[in-house]
Amino acid sequence: xxxxxxxxxxxxxxxxxxxxxxxxxxxxxxxxxxxxxxxxxxxxxxxxxxxxxxxxxxxxxxxxxxxxxxxxxxxxxxxxxxxxxxxxxxxxxxxxxxxxxxxxxxxxxxxxxxxxxxxxxxxxxxxxxxxxxxxxxxxxxxxxxxxxxxxxxxxxxxxxxxxxxxxxxxxxxxxxxxxxxxxxxxxxxxxxxxxxxxxxxxxxxxxxxxxxxxxxxxxxxxxxxxxxxxxxxxxxxxxxxxxxxxxxxxxxxxxxxxxxxxxxxxxxxxxxxxxxxxxxxxxxxxxxxxxxxxxxxxxxxxxxxxxxxxxxxxxxxxxxxxxxxxxxxxxxxxxxxxxxxxxxxxxxxxxxxxxxxxxxxxxxxxxxxxxxxxxxxxxxxxxxxxxxxxxxxxxxxxxxxxxxxxxxxxxxxxxxxxxxxxxxxxxxxxxxxxxxxxxxxxxxxxxxxxxxxx
Numbered sequence: 001x002x003x004x005x006x007x008x009x010x011x012x013x014x015x016x017x018x019x020x021x022x023x024x025x026x027x028x029x030x031x032x033x034x035x036x037x038x039x040x041x042x043x044x045x046x047x048x049x050x051x052x053x054x055x056x057x058x059x060x061x062x063x064x065x066x067x068x069x070x071x072x073x074x075x076x077x078x079x080x081x082x083x084x085x086x087x088x089x090x091x092x093x094x095x096x097x098x099x100x101x102x103x104x105x106x107x108x109x110x111x112x113x114x115x116x117x118x119x120x121x122x123x124x125x126x127x128x129x130x131x132x133x134x135x136x137x138x139x140x141x142x143x144x145x146x147x148x149x150x151x152x153x154x155x156x157x158x159x160x161x162x163x164x165x166x167x168x169x170x171x172x173x174x175x176x177x178x179x180x181x182x183x184x185x186x187x188x189x190x191x192x193x194x195x196x197x198x199x200x201x202x203x204x205x206x207x208x209x210x211x212x213x214x215x216x217x218x219x220x221x222x223x224x225x226x227x228x229x230x231x232x233x234x235x236x237x238x239x240x241x242x243x244x245x246x247x248x249x250x251x252x253x254x255x256x257x258x259x260x261x262x263x264x265x266x267x268x269x270x271x272x273x274x275x276x277x278x279x280x281x282x283x284x285x286x287x288x289x290x291x292x293x294x295x296x297x298x299x300x301x302x303x304x305x306x307x308x309x310x311x312x313x314x315x316x317x318x319x320x321x322x323x324x325x326x327x328x329x330x331x332x333x334x335x336x337x338x339x340x341x342x343x344x345x346x347x348x349x350x351x352x353x354x355x356x357x358x359x360x361x362x363x364x365x366x367x368x369x370x371x372x373x374x375x376x377x378x379x380x381x382x383x384x385x386x387x388x389x390x391x392x393x394x395x396x397x398x399x400x401x402x403x404x405x406x407x408x409x410x411x412x413x414x415x416x417x418x419x420x421x422x423x424x425x426x427x428x429x430x431x432x433x434x435x436x437x438x439x440x441x442x443x444x445x446x447x448x449x450x451x452x453x454x
Contacts, residue, residue: 001184003160006072006338007293007302015159017184020191026180027195030122030149033177038119038147042097045145052172053089056082059168063133066160068293071129072302072338075294077256081133088137091420092441096145099441102450114450119147120222121198123444126189126212128203128226129304130259130360132158135226136165138424138435139201143444144169144179151197153182153189155204157304190215197221199444203261206358206384206429213432224433224443227426228358229261229386232379233415234401235277236372237270239391242280250284252389252416254342257300258362261430262387262409262416266348266355267366268375274368278346281366282327285342288362290333300362303338312340312361319345319352319365329363350381358384372397376404385427389415408434 003012018026037045056063064078073081105113123143127136132154140150154162166181182188193200193215199222202212209227216223233252239245252264269277293301303309309332316330329343340361348355348365355365369375379388389411392398402410408425411417418424418436425434434440 001156001159003070005069006304006306007069009336012069012160015163015183018182018188018191019184023182023188023191024195026182027122027151027192027197029177030151030180033175034119034122034147034149037149037175037178040147042100042145042147045147046093046096048173049089049093049141049145052169052174053086053093055168055171056086056089059164063161063164065294066164067132067158068301070160071132071158071304072293073256073304074298074301076296077301081131085133085137088134088141088420088436091436092137092141092145095438096142096441099438100146100445110454112450112452112454114452116448116450117146117442117445118448120444120446121148123148123150123199123201124192124195124197125150125152126192126200126202126204127152127154127158127162129155129157130256130261132161133165134418135203136162138203138226138440139224139444140179142435142441143199143201144174146441146444148199148444149178149180151180151182151192153184153192156183156185159183199224201435202226209431224435225426225431226261226424226435227386227429227431228360228384229263229426229430230265230356230358230382230384231262231387231389231407231415232266232268232382232405233264233389234268234369234372234375234379234391235270235273236375236390236392236397236401237272238393238397239273239413240393242273242277245391246277246280246284248391248415249281250288250342253364254285254288254300254362255416257303257340258364259304259360260416262418263360264364264389264415265359267364268369268378269366270375271368271370278327278366282344285328285344288342290339290341290362300342303340303361306338308361309338309340312343312359312363315352315354315357315359315363316343316345319348319354322349322352324348324352324354324365350378356382372401376401379405383429386430387411387415
C-alpha cells in the first residue's frame with residue numbers, strides 16, 4: 001500500500017498490508033494471549049501504560065512529523081495531538097484500577113451483593129485518520145487496561161502513525177500478541193469484521209459506521225461507534241467580547257483543517273449582532289494561513305483525502321446557487337496538493353447542504369436567527385447529535401438553551417474540546433455508546449453481579 005503525502009501528491013513510502021490469512025492468524029494469536037494478559041494485576045498493566053506515555057514524549061518529533069506528512073495536519077497541531085494524548089494516558093492510569101475494583105452494593109441479610117467487572121475478550125479497534133492518536137486512545141487504551149487483547153487497524157491514511165503507536169506499546173512491555181496492528185484499506189476491514197470479536201470500536205463516518213453495524217447484525221457483538229457530527233454553534237445577542245468569540249469560532253471551524261467530528265459545522269447568530277459578528281469572523285478566518293504543513297507559520301494544511309475536495313466544492317456551489325453569499329475562499333487551490341482555503345458563506349439556510357450534511361473541512365455557513373427559540377429549533381434540525389455550543393454571558397440563559405439541544409456534549413462559551421474525565425457520546429447518526437470517563441472504561445468490560453452468602 002502506498003502512503004501518499006496529501007500536501008505534495010508524492011509517495012512517502014510503501015507498507016506491507018494484511019490479507020485474509022494474516023488477519024485470521026493475528027486474531028487467533030490475540031485470542032490465545034488474552035487470558036494471560038487479563039490475569040496480570042491491573043497495577044502491572046497501568047505501569048506499562050505509564051511507560052508508553054513516557055515513550056510518546058521521547059518520540060514526539062518523529063511521530064508528529066510522520067503524522068503531518070501522511071495526513072496533511074500542520075506540524076504544530078500534530079505535536080499538540082501527541083501532547084494532548086498524554087492527558088488521556090494519565091486519566092486511564094489514574095482511574096482504571098478504581099473503576100474495575102469490586103464494589104459492595106449492599107448487604108441483604110447474610111448475603112453480600114457485589115458489582116464486579118470482567119474483560120470482554122478480544123476487541124477490534126478500527127480507528128480514524130483525522131486524530132489518529134487521540135481517537136485511538138479512546139478505544140485501545142481502556143480496552144488493554146481492562147484486560148482485553150486488541151486488534152488495531154489504523155486508517156490507511158494514518159498508517160505510519162498507527163505503526164509508531166504499536167511499536168511504542170510493544171517497547172513499553174505490552175505483549176506483541178496482545179496488541180496487534182493490522183494494515184490495509186477497506187477490504188482488510190471487511191475481512192476483520194468476519195471474525196468473532198467480542199467488541200468492535202469504530203471511529204469514522206456515519207456511512208461506514210452503518211455498514212459495520214449491518215455487517216455485525218445478528219451476532220450480538222458489542223459495538224461502540226464514534227461517528228460524524230454537524231455541530232451547531234449559537235452566538236447570542238449578549239456574549240460580551242465579540243472579537244474573542246469570533247476568534248474562538250474561527251478556531252472551532254478551521255483547526256485540523258476542519259477535519260474534526262466536533263468541529264463547528266454551522267453557526268447561528270442573533271439578528272441584533274449578525275452583521276458585526278460576520279465581519280469579525282471573516283477577519284479572523286482570513287488570518288489562518290494555508291500552506292505547507294511542515295512550515296511553522298501554517299495554520300491550515302492539506303485536506304487528507306483528495307476526493308474530498310470535490311465534496312467541499314459541491315457544498316459551496318450548492319449554497320451559492322440557493323442564495324448564500326460567498327464571503328471568503330470557495331475555490332480549490334491550484335497547483336499540487338489537496339488544499340482548500342478557509343471558506344465563509346453568509347446568509348445560509350437549511351435548504352443548503354452546508355447546513356445539513358457533515359462538511360469535514362475548512363468551510364462554514366452562517367445563518368441569522370431572530371431569537372433563542374429559533375436557534376434551538378435549527379440546532380435540533382439534524383440527524384446528528386454530537387456537540388453543540390452557545391456563547392452567552394448570562395450563564396443561566398446559556399445553560400437553558402443547551403439543555404434543549406439533543407447532543408451528547410454541550411459547550412457554554414467554548415467549543416471543540418474533549419476531556420477524558422467526561423463521557424464522549426453521540427446521538428442519532430453521531431454514534432452508539434460512550435468512550436472516555438469511567439463509562440468509557442466500563443464499556444470494555446462485562447459487568448458481573450456477585451451474591452456472596454456467608
